[in-house]
Amino acid sequence: MYAPRMASILFTRGAPSLDIIDQEGLREAAQKAFTDDPGGTFAYGTSVGYVPLRTWLAEQHGVAPEQVLVTNGSMQADAFLFELLVSEGDDVVVEAPTYDRTLLNLRQRGANVHAIELETDGINVDALEKLLESGVRPKLAHIIPNFHNPAGYTLSEAKRTRLLELSAEYDFVLFEDDPYVKVRFEGEPLPTMLSQDKNAKVVYASSFSKTMAPGIRCGYLVGPKDVIKKVQDIATTTYISPNMVAQSIVNSYCRSGRLEESVVNVRTALRARRDALVAALRRELPEAVFTAPQGGYFMWVELPGVSIEKLFPVAKEHGVEFVKGSDFLLEGGDNELRLAFSGVTPEQIDEGITRLAAAVRSLS
Structure with a gap:
């Protein structure tokens, strides 16, 4: 022993680990943010987040800025969305296994959680379809498409297409929780479900914790304008604004090309x-x-x-x-x-x- x-x-x-975080680049980004926009960085902001970062994210995803909300980490984005959509007794779908904090949050809200088997190429869509055919009408399905936490698996392109079809047919929100999307070692990137959504059913979340630094605490939501506006209303009653200093540094870092x-x-x-x-x-x-x-x-x-x-x-x-x-x-x-x-x-x-x-x- x-x-x-x-x-x-x-x-x-x-x-x-600390050795793979770009500490020098983040120091430079912080200095630039403090110098170039002290008013926007150090003052109260708006509940949608630091506006230049919101604009940058909208450009990255090819959507209008009104479809983006920047939060204090993606877990807060998740919590806001769950608060909007999930009430006690509502049906929700998760993968089995899934992120433990997601399970905790949904169970604390009193949701009726349906855990669908996760296969090595993503959620078992046949099992999900059978659940839907049985009469269950979930408010949302929580899906981690790339390099899943905890499983490490990636959702196949065919299953992404089928999930989009099912969400439209059975009228539920497809919550695409995607903080690991940039951290691909091999293979070709797959298109997000958000980018293929023709029916305004996808709400997408991601984070800078996994690519920049966990301590930066900066995440975001992208989705239909009406959903994001309602989430913004929840954010407004939660805080005056999220962390403008952190978001200004992220914006500076992203726009520098260092990301x-x-x-x-x-x-x-x-x-x-x-x-x-x-x-x-x-x-x-x-x-x-x-x-x-x-x-x-x-x-x-x-x-x-x-x-x-x-x-x-x-x-x-x-x-x-x-x-x-x-x-x-x-x-x-x-x-x-x-x-x-x-x-x-x-x-x-x-x-x-x-x-x-x-x-x-x-x-x-």
Whole structure:
């Protein structure tokens, strides 16, 4: 067993480590924001967010600025949308597994949550269609299309098309929650459902936490004007404005051209970490079942015959921590876990999986 004083290796947080954050670029962006627009940066703003950033985002997505609202992180954007659309007893659809905070938020609102199996190419649309045919009428379906948290999977193009068709046919909001879209290591990017939406059914969310810095706390929503206006009304009663300083810095950074350079650096580092994780798992835990993600921060791993509930404290004693699969599911997941590889170096990953394997062996 590892000595208690040995530092734990943490596969727990989906955040980039400090060494792959463009600290110098963010310092320059902050200085430029403070110099070029001190009035807009340091004063109260409006509930739609920092207006130049809102305009930039609208241009990126090919929509009118009135279709964009910038918030304090994408989780706040999610919470605003749920407050608008979901009341106690309302039906909602999520993937199984899905992001644990989404489950918590929806359950706290008293929603009737329908968890649909997640396959390696995205949500099981046949199962979703059967649910809809049974008479269930969800207010929204929450979908994480790219490099899913926690699973790492990516929604196929065919399934994106089918989800758009189902949302139009059965009249529900398709909530495209897409904070990892830029962090692709390999393969061709797929068009967003937002960009293909002909029926005003998609509300899109993303964030700068995964490409710029988690501490920047800047996310946004894009959707139909009437939906965004109603969300804006909720934001207005929540605060006078979101964080103008952070949003002004993000705007300065994005317009400087440094964002794409930063994204390339993040992709390069995370691909090396993904590769290290795959290699270590194949060497140390050949029985592990997983699909290597094409991007993002996470890998979903099944350990057949292993109780994760029992493994969790033993792994901690061995100096390695992860998140239990059951945290992301309404039921099940006892032999599954999520490994976040974004905040650990390849060397730490190699050592961490060696420790994890030792913990697994000690159970038997």
